[in-house]
Amino acid sequence: MGASVLTYQEFRDIVEVSMEKICRAVFHENRDSIKIKKEEVAVKNLINIFNTTLELSNTMGFQAMSLRDLSRESGLSMGALYSYFTGKDELAKIIQEQGRRIIADILKEQVEKGNDPREQLQIAIRAHLFLNEVMQKWFYFSFMEARNLSREEQKRAIESELVTESMFIDILDSGIEKGLFRVGNTVLTASTVKAMLQDWYLKRWKYSRRKVTVEDYADFIINLIESFIMPKETQAG
Amino acid sequence: MGASVLTYQEFRDIVEVSMEKICRAVFHENRDSIKIKKEEVAVKNLINIFNTTLELSNTMGFQAMSLRDLSRESGLSMGALYSYFTGKDELAKIIQEQGRRIIADILKEQVEKGNDPREQLQIAIRAHLFLNEVMQKWFYFSFMEARNLSREEQKRAIESELVTESMFIDILDSGIEKGLFRVGNTVLTASTVKAMLQDWYLKRWKYSRRKVTVEDYADFIINLIESFIMPKETQAG
């Protein structure tokens, strides 16, 4: 081991989550509500709209951001904006949806590459964290604005949180079963791992200021959690 | 050790943070801006106002909560409300201030009781967590609504976060110096401890649903962090 570890650069090359790709997906998924016909025009403006929305609402809050703010900062008129979404609420909903979709797709895909629970745990932590880095603004938005969603959408957000956590629980349980990890409270262990991962996008400013890279943080968390769940002898090998 | 550990019940008896006590402090601190003369009347209504504000804004967000909502839910008229604060922004500011004041006062006071770094770390984790439990609504509000504050108030919130974290860093450093803890990245260690503690008030619903008590959670985090920073032999004794 050691050489086969997923690096941040490798991750970026593999997953290719770009704003352009996301917006193209949004365009196709919402073709009936979007009033724009030509894909290139739509994608170009959607990129602008999402970037500006994330920028504004992550500093002042989505509620506090008026569509006139969004219009002014994006350079698009009110009329133009309403060609891309049916209302302010839908704009928030779309951002949330994309965040959930991407984390679900990519995390599962990456973890399945792991050959044993230890490798899977490492991949899960690294991939999750790398996604938090790439999609920082999206996840920060999703967490902070979840309260403004409809009941139905809120349920989905909670469910999404629990599904990701279950993935960690399953890895831990299978590790115990195979005698690789020592017995412990896997639910609480998974829960605290999630909390540490989440801190990366909630307190991004802190880590930036301290010049902690996402690789540093990944290594640290893996060390921390392995020292807890693995017997001393096993840990080094 | 073991018998002298701070329990949640002991903590509650010692610190006595009650809504009534907080509101009495708010009344005296803001006597010039509050238009009410009689302390008992003011305290009674402040309790009502803060409870209702925390309740409403922790579900729908402070921005989304109108003062007419607050008026309706509290049973106080618009005119009455404005006898207790000068504007909506000040209401948010007061709640933030009280949260910061209490965590700073109580945490320092408790940690100073510890005789060695290990005991101090345990006390710090337990006291911090118990405060998160008692003041859950206040802290959730403070975290979620920090963006709506003035630049100046935002600086104070960040400073407060870093001061609490420094307390953990200092404890860890002094433990290493005394040979009790193994050498490691104390800044990142403190940071992750804070993240785990914070999760208690950010995801309270999750722990309630799973019937995890605050004592369970405290014990778990202390175990987790000690297995990381303490050599195996020392840990048990």
Place this chain on the structure above:
DNA sequence: AAAAAAAAAGAGCGAGCGTTCTATTTATTT
């Protein structure tokens, strides 16, 4: 019981919100 002080009530104000709709501009096709 009357007078004075304290507290609460709630209609009214201007501003800004989300949203709509028609006019205009830009791009594409013929």
Place this chain on the structure above:
DNA sequence: AAATAAATAGAACGCTCGCTCTTTTTTTTT
């Protein structure tokens, strides 16, 4: 170059917001 389609512009509408201010009610003092 004219005709058609696509996209953008921004004024206008109804509504709700934070906040103020005078009136009314309640409490305290005399």
